[in-house]
Every structure is written in C-alpha cells, then in structure tokens.
Amino acid sequence: MTDSIDEERNIELIQERIKRACERVGRNPDEVQLLLATKTVSPERINRAIHSGATLIGESRAQELAEKYDKIDYKDAELHFIGHLQTNKVNQVLRYTSFIHSVDRMRLANRLHRRLTNLNRKIDILIQVNTSYEESKFGVKPEDAIELIEEVSKLDTLQIKGLMTIGKLSSDPDEARQCFRLLKEIQQEVIEKEIPGVEMDILSMGMSDDFKIAVEEGSTMVRIGTSVFGERMYPDSCYWNEKAEID
Ligand SMILES: *Cc1c(COP(=O)(O)O)cnc(C)c1O
DSSP, X not given: OGGGOOHHHHHHHHHHHHHHHHHHHTOOGGGOEEEEEOTTOOHHHHHHHHHTTOOEEEEOOHHHHHHHGGGSOGGGSEEEEOSOOOGXXXXXXXXXXXXXXXXXXXXXXXXXXXXXXXXXXXXXXXXXXXXXXXXXXXXXXGGGHHHHHHHHTXXXXXXXXXXXXXXXXXXXXXXXXXXXXXXXXXHXXXXXXXXXXXXXXXXXXXXXXXXXXXXXXXXXXXEESHHHHOOOSSOTHHHHOOGGGOO
C-alpha cells in the first residue's frame, strides 16, 4: 500500500497549501520551511522524498534514528531531532544531528552541554513549550518558558534558535489555534527581553492536521508526516506519551 504513495506529489500539495495559508494572512511563503517527520518511514521512502527536493528531515526516536541513519542520503538534507529526548539518549542522538527541537528542561540542557563540551561542538536548539497544557505532552509550561530560556542561554554549546510546540489535537480547530497564538506570544516576550545570545527566528509548529492554522498564526517551520507518507502503523502515543520515561 505504501508503494502507491507519491511523496513528491504530496510534498507539492503541502507546499501549495502553505502558500495559500500565507496568502490569506499576507505572509511571504518563503518564510515557512517544510520539515518531513519521518518516524516509522523506511529509509527508501525518505530517500525518495529527499531526491524529490525535501531538505529538512525530522526523526523522533533515538533508536530508530540510529538504525536508519546510514541508509539515508543526508547529503542534500539536514536532519533534526523532533521527538522527546531522554537524557540517557543524548550521546546517541548527538552522533547524528546538530539540531534538536525538544529541549524542555534544564536537566536535558545540562546533559547536552556536558557532552557537547567534551566533543568541542555546538548545536542549534528550539525550546519545546507545552502550549496545550495536556499532561500527555512534553514541553516546558508556558509560564516557565522564559526562565528556562534564560538559564539555557548561559550554556555556550546550545544556540537557541526559537520555539517548538505541538498543537492540541481536537475536533475544534480553535483549540490548536490558541496553542499557536500562545507560542507566538511567548516568542514576542522573549524578543522583548533581549536575552544575550538568544535568537527567536524559528517557530516550529503545525503538523498534518493543523499546519494551515499554524502558518496563519506565524509558523516558520511545519513538521509533516502523515500527509506526505500516509498513516503510520503505530499510534502516536508510542512517541510522545511515554510518561514513565520523563527524567
Ligand atoms: C510525528 C510528528 C509530527 C508529524 O505528525 P503528522 O500528524 O503525521 O504530520 C510532527 N511533530 C512531531 C514532534 C512528531 O513526532
């Protein structure tokens, strides 16, 4: 069944919808990047997407990333880590990527910093904010975001580039919109604080079901899986509801 999926065509359709969403609110479509969320997608299909022009690939799990990495042709694409990151997976993930969307606690930031200092490397990160306040979602609480950003900004191996969130999954699209608005507000608040070394250019928000709303609300990077690759075999709870694994 997956063989019948035309990734290239689907990517074109998404780009077209991003463009239309931008037009609705007077934004320049060049401000919005498309990142393909490739969890459970085979290396062959990821390569097909890269060869048809995809430039940003996002993986969600350390183990899966390690298994797939060598088979993927990352020459023309950048790899981001977008899933929840346990501190005991930091070394593994840093082997493959220099861009992490999901920094949401000081313990993780410190662990990344320690490892990166040893490696003499720097990476780009986004701060993940739990704008829906759902217990099942990771991310720093909105009211604690500024404090976390101020603390993380002191670690010179971590370059903060912006914010990431997962919108509320709901039959009412206004609920997702509220999440995206809140992220945008936090971004403005951070910009006004002028925290040394902190950049706020990226708002990573919007997935298959809500990316048009996210773009209307200021997203600069949408993370799309299902709408390009088709339905996944595993429920998403496998990826972001690992309650027992928060550390
Ligand atoms: C899977 C995933 C996505 C993409 O979700 P779709 O609904 O399939 O588009 C986006 N962001 C993160 C963090 C994900 O894990």
